[in-house]
Amino acid sequence: QVQLVESGGGLMQAGGSLRLSCVASGRTVLSDMMAWFRQAPGKEREFVATIWPRWSGRGTPYADSVKGRFTISRDNAKNTMYLQMNSLKPEDTAVYYCAAVPYSGQNNYTSVSDYSYWGQGTQVTVSS
Numbered sequence: 387q388v389q390l391v392e393s394g395g396g397l398m399q400a401g402g403s404l405r406l407s408c409v410a411s412g413r414t415v416l417s418d419m420m421a422w423f424r425q426a427p428g429k430e431r432e433f434v435a436t437i438w439p440r441w442s443g444r445g446t447p448y449a450d451s452v453k454g455r456f457t458i459s460r461d462n463a464k465n466t467m468y469l470q471m472n473s474l475k476p477e478d479t480a481v482y483y484c485a486a487v488p489y490s491g492q493n494n495y496t497s498v499s500d501y502s503y504w505g506q507g508t509q510v511t512v513s514s
Contacts, residue, residue: 388412388453388503390484395508398474402512405467408484408505416440416462419489421501422469424480424510431483433496439489440442447495474512481507 394406406422421436433457435448446458457470467484485501494500 388415388418388486390486390503390505391503392482392484392508395441395482395510395513397513399443400475400514402474402511403470403472403483404474404510406471406482406484406508406510407421408467408469410465410467410486414462414465415467415486417489418486419495419501420460420467420484420486421494421495422458422467423483423485424478425483426477426480429480431498434482435469436495449496471510474510476514479510479512481509483507 387417389411391409392405392406398404419438422434423431424434425431433449434452434490435456436445436456437460440462455473460467484505487502
């Protein structure tokens with residue numbers, strides 16, 4: 387059982403920056419695959435970025451829409467994951483969700499169904 391709580395969302399002008407945090411509790415997520423998803427009004431929840439467990443040597447994938455602007459990271463000592471969002475655009479407006487799943491050698495990472503645990507979401511609004 388893992389509880390995930392996101393924070394750091396808010397209102398920002400286009401071109402600005404925000405950093406989202408996801409704090410995990412209940413157990414360590416050191417060996418979990420973790421990810422950020424987002425959902426805009428009237429849209430399906432979409433993949434943003436994922437980060438592999440500390441012991442995995444695999445690369446970090448990003449959605450094409452955020453590549454070069456967003457950076458995912460994790461602090462194992464704090465059991466926390468972050469999403470640094472730079473050069474924000476109005477199309478980044480959405481509820482952002484933190485997700486996690488125990489790593490078991492799975493290859494897929496971009497689908498909602500790939501993850502077992504979810505936070506409540508934090509709203510990000512970017513004005514033009």
